[in-house]
Amino acid sequence: MEPLLFLVHRIPYPPNKGDKIRSYHLLEHLAQHYAIHLGTFIDDPEDWSYQDKVKALCASTCFLPLNPRQSRVSSLKGLWTGQALTLPYYYQAPLQQWVDAVMQREQIRHIVVFSSSMAQYVERYPQAYRLMDFVDLDSDKWTQYARARSWPMNQLYRREGRRLLDYERHIAATFDASLFVSAHEAGVFCERAPLCTPKVHWYNNGVDTRYFDPDLTHPNPYPPAQIALVFTGAMDYWPNAEAVEWFSQTIFPHLRGLHPNLHFYIVGSNPTDSVRQLADREGIQVTGRVPDVRPYLAHAHLVVAPLRIARGIQNKILEALAMEKPVLTSPQAMEGLETGALGVGCQTATQPEEWVMGVQPWLQGPPQRLASHRQWVTRHFDWATNLGTVDDLLSSARTRQVAS
Structure with missing residues (x-):
């Protein structure tokens, strides 16, 4: 060759x-x-x-x-x-x-x-x-x-x-x-x-849709009765670290007050000291590097991506959509993705009240699957x-x- x-x-x-x-x-x-x-x-x-x-x-x-x-x-x-x-x-x-x-x-x-x-x-x-x-x-x-x-x-x-x-x-x-x-x-x-x-x-x-397949069986990493929000990404990358710090300090306390069983999981390698310290807050878990991110996506009620500094395509969003998860994200994280056809299961929020309102519909009952998300990813990615x-x-x- x-x-x-x-x-x-x-x-x-x-x-x-x-x-x-x-x-x-x-x-x-x-x-x-x-x-x-x-x-x-x-x-x-x-x-x-x-x-x-x-x-x-x-x-x-x-x-x-x-x-x-x-x-x-x-x-x-x-x-x-x-x-x-x-x-x-x-x-x-x-x-x-x-x-x-x-x-x-x-x-x-x-x-x-x-x-x-x-x-x-x-x-x-x-x-x-x-x-x-x-x-x-x-x-x-x-x-x-x-x-x-x-x-x-x-x-x-x-x-x-x-x-x-x-x-x-x-x-x-x-x-x-x-x-x-x-x-x-x-x-x-x-x-x-x-x-x-x-x-x-x-x-x-x-997206490797054979790998990110919601029909595969994954063990539930969350304790019984927990309602889980999840963020995935390399946690030594400053935009990711800044995003979870802002969400943990500004949005999550309001959500936790409304839903005492709600937990926020920050899943990703090499968390900075400031990210590790978030685990001292009630209801927040910082996992560090995990062998497989898919169980955390598969069993989450909602995937959040509150990046305020972003460029290009966010793979974390595509992977969540391939796993048929609802996603709530910042407008910055959605730049470059034409997701209008996905409807209410893939929304953006800017102000704190928009984040609180956007999260709430997905916290009732067991985690939901949105087949249209995977179909969209398969078609375009x-x-x-x-x-x-x-x-x-x-x-x-x-x-x-x-x-x-």
Whole structure:
């Protein structure tokens, strides 16, 4: 098979958080058509155990450790070079050396880059077809962080938003094509980089509906007589942590007063200290990493996603819908999802009173299943169908190369 260089900012396994779900399925799909040469970082010590899973899909690999604390120090170089801090955070000379060696040895003509931070390694190879999967508009995420933080961090985050947008524009202009996670996300980028519009595309994420299947039997993780609300997500990710802290402090006490048996489960790996402290509040459980999130979804009365900082597609919402659960979420978490046809089982709330009113109908009786949710996910979020966009772009590149 033809060789392809695939660069990812974080090992694409296990597929248990947003970016790794997308990068894993992209890798698995590409491996059906190309000999993959994968370069990536490992920033979670537990992820070293998954090297063999990833190697099985690749012709060659380069795994390098990324220590978040050391990388934060390295990122400060951007303050005097003028770069976005994200770029030195993810730059390591050994990866550049590996990329250069693979490009020469394998005569690589196709490159797929996942996350803008990894594009710096292949800027020197314009002769290859370079496809950039931005996923989300990361620059806007930093700008949202700035609005939520006080001085001096708000100034640093605002600067990062500006500098990273400059870099995103540069990559979109110089690479052959760029991808985003939704039509909405692609549209926002085109508004900010109109000259790049002809080269901007998108493909939806997918859901493994065979895995997230409500007809499978899952043990109930909740004690008898409990009414369970659940939030799922990586709990060392600041937007997730901020969301559950706000919900626990602002919304849940009102709900708990109305329903004494109501419990809020925060399910996800690596909870921050501030998230762990929420477990001191009556009715709130912080699970940490769990071997399987599906039992918590299957037996919950309602899934909540109160993110106030969000970009792109929230996989946690798609997985809940695939499990036929009712969902109450913030408008920010729903950007990019056309869910109007789902009706009352998938609603948004902004003000505290809207959250309280939106939760209540789902707390009476046993948990309900909404088959229309799964049907909608199956129709719109199939990985094989959606990744056809990537196939089309790479095929067009092969056609042009043969013609030339």
